[in-house]
Amino acid sequence: MRNVDIKMLKQVQHDGPLDRITIMDFSYTETQDMIRETLSRFLADTYDFDSRNKMIASASGRDAGIWKALAQDLGMLGASFSEEHGGLGGGHLENALIMEELGKVIAIEPYLQTVVLGGGALKAVGGAIADAVIPEIIGGNVIIAFAYAEPQGRYNLANIRTTAKKDGAGYVLNGHKGVVYAAPWATHLLVTARTGGSGSEPNGVSLFLIDANTAGIVRRDYPTVDGFQASEVYFENVAIPGDALLGDEGAGLPLIERIVDEATVAVCAEACGVTAKLHSGTLEYARQRNQFGQPISRFQVLQHRMVDMFMEVEQSKSMTTMATLKLDLPAAERMAAVSACKAKVSRAAKFVGQSAIQTHGGIGITQELAIGHFFKRATMIESQFGSADHHYARFERLTLAD
Amino acid sequence: MQLEFSPEELAFQQEVRTFIAENYPENLRSVQDEGHDLSKEDFLSWHRILAKKGWIAPAWPVEYGGTGWTATQRFIWSEELAAADCVGTMPFGLSMVGPVIYTFGTPEQKAQFLPGILSGDDWWCQGYSEPGAGSDLASLRTKAVRDGDHYVVNGQKTWTTMAQHADWGFFLVRTDSDAKAQEGISFLLINMKTPGVTVRPIITLGGEHEVNEVWLEDVRVPVANRIYEENKGWTCAKFLLAHERTGIAAVARSKRGVEKIKSIARTEQDGDRPLIANPFFKRKIAELEIDLTALEFTELRSLAGEAAGKGPGPESSLLKIKGSEIQQRITELALEAVGHYGAPYFRGFGEGDNEHPIGPDYAHRAAPTYFNTRKTTIYGGSNEIQRNIIAKMVLGI
Known part of the structure; x- marks a missing residue:
C-alpha cells in the first residue's frame, strides 16, 4: 500500500457536504519524496539507539547540532513554509511526513513545538511578526515551546487561569503552565492567556509569542518519560510588548484550536512512525527468539496478534492521511476529522505498544532494548492533545446531535 | 494529494445518479422497503436493466463487456448504488467465474459463457x-x-x-x-x-x-x-479468491447502514430522551463511524496502489477482516437499538391487521439480519484464515 507516482500538490477546495468529498489522489510530489528520503537517510546516520541515549543523558538533554543540521544542511525546517519566507512552499503534508520519519527514530527534536505549532500560528496570522520570526525558524535559530496546558484544564483549551493584563502598550502575564515540552531549550514561548472572561469561556482568550528569557519567567525543568525535556513555567508579573499578541485580543481561541488540530494530526503522523517501528521490531524479534525448539513467530497466536498490530498501523496511516487532507476545511469538519483520527490513533498506539512489549516478554520491559523506548513515546502520544475518550466525545458533539 | 473529484468525475456522478433514479424498478423498491425476501426475478430485474445499459460489469476489461471506467468512476458508481439502496448484483457470475473465464478460458469458453453472465440469462x-x-x-x-x-x-x-x-x-x-x-x-x-x-x-x-x-x-x-x-484448478481458485476479496470491504453499504442506525436511534426512546442521547449508545455509534472511516481510507489507499499498477494483493485480507467486522457491528447495534421489538418473528407470518402493527417497520428484520450476518466473518475465507494469509504473505512469518 505504498503511494507512488508524481502529482502536483493541490490544496483542498471545499464546496459541498463532507460526505461528498472523496480522495482522488494519494500520491506524493517529487519534492515530498525527496524530503522523506533525505531526512530518513540523515536520521539513520545520526539517530541510532545509542546516540539517542547519549543525547538524553547529556547536560542539555539534546544534541543541538542535529537541529542546526536539520535547518542548515538539510533545509528541513523550511519544508512547510512558503517560498516568500525562504521555505519550500509545502504545508500540512510536509509536516506529516517529517513527523512520521522523526517518529521512526523516536527523535526528541522540537519540530512539533517550533514548526507545527509556532510556525502554524505565525503562518495563520501573517504580517510583520511572521516575516520576522519564520525565517529564523527555518534557519534553526529559534526554538518555540507551547505553553498552553494548566494543571486544572486537562484537555480543554479554553480552561485558562493565566492572565495577560493590559499595561500601557503591552501586557503583564501571571500564571502557571504545566508540562511545557521543550521549554528548557526554547528561545520563545507561545503562550495562551486570558485577556478577559473566566473559566472556560471562549471569549477573552489570547495567544502571545514571547521571548523565553523575559524577566519574571521562572522555570522548573525536568526530563519526561519519553526522552524530552519539559518545564513547569511560572509567569510572575512578566511584562511583554503589545506586538507579542498573535491575532486579535480576546479572540484567539479559534486560532489556538486550529494550531492544536494541526499539531494533533502531526503527532498522529509521528505515531505512524512509532507504531510501524514497534511492529517491525516485534516481527524481527519473534523471528529470532526461539522457545519450544522453534522461533516464536511460528506460533499462530502470536502471528495473529502481529497481524492485528499490522492492521492498526495501516489504519493509523489511513486516518492520518484523511485528517491531514482535511485540515483546511471549515472548523467543524476539520475538528470532526481530527478527532476521528486521534481517537483511532490513540487506541492503535496503546494496542501496538502493549502488544510489542507482551510479544518481547521480559526483555521488553528493560531499558536495554529500543522497543521499550518506542512504547514509552507511543504511550505519551495516546493522550497528547487529548485522550481517545476526549476525542470520541468531541467527535460525538460535532456529528451525533440528538 | 487531494480529496476532490474532477469536474468530469462530478459530471459522471450526476449521470449515474440520474440513471439510477430514473431506472431503478419501483416494485423492487417496495419489496425492499417492506422487508420481504427477494425472488430470483427481483434480483434479475435490476441486473437486466444494467446489462441493457452496458453497466453490468464495470470491473471487466472492455473487450469482454466492461465499461472502461477508471478506478475513481467505479468507486463513484458503488457509492451511488449504495446511497440509493439498490440491491446488489449476484457476485457468482460477475465477480467470480466471469473473471476466471476471461483470464484462463479458451476463446470457445469465453464465447459460450460470458454473454450469459452479462445478460443474466x-x-x-x-x-x-x-x-x-x-x-x-x-x-x-x-x-x-x-x-x-x-x-x-x-x-x-x-x-x-x-x-x-x-x-x-x-x-x-x-x-x-x-x-x-x-x-x-x-x-x-x-x-x-x-x-x-x-x-x-x-x-x-x-x-x-x-x-x-x-x-x-x-x-x-x-x-x-x-x-x-x-x-491446475487451484490457480483459478486462488485468483478468484483474490478477486472476491476486493470490494468485500463494503464501505458504501456500511455507510448507509450507519445512517440507518442513527435514524433509528433518533426515533427510539430511551426514557425521556432519544436513544442517540444515551452516552453509551452514542459512543458505540462514534466508534463504528470512526472505524468505518479508517476502513474507507484504507481501501482508498489500496485503490490508489492498484491504479498505480499494483493488483489486489494480500492486504485485501485487511479489508475483508475489518469490513466484515463492521458489517456485523452494524447489525448488532440495529438489534440493540430496537429493544423489545427484536423478538417478534415475521417469517411465514400472515399479512393482516395493519391497524395494530407489531413494532416499528425497521425492527422487523433486525434480529434475522443480525443472525444472518454472522456469516461475513466466516465466508470467503474465515477471518482467521485471512490473518494467516497476512502473516504469511505480508509479514513473512
Missing part, C-alpha cells in the same frame, strides 16, 4: 466448500474421473449460495488423488440441470433459504467445460 453458483473441507479447502474430496470426452463427478458440496436458482455452477473437483492436496484439483463448469445433480436447502438462523447442499452422483461433465489445465 445464466445464474451461477459456487461449488467449493464440502462437509469435510471448509477453511481447509484444498482437502476437498469430490472426485472427477475421466471417461472419454467426459468427467464423471461424484461427491457433495455445501454452503452453495443461491444454488436453488442456478443454471450453472463452477466446481473444484479432485482429478488426481495421488498428488499433493492443491495439485490434483481441477476447475469444472457444471450445468445444474445435468442428471445426478441434486440441490437441497439449508435453512439459516434468520429462517432464510440462501444456502444449499449440492449432491453430485455420476454427473457427466464434458471435458470442454474444464477451465485451464487439468490439475
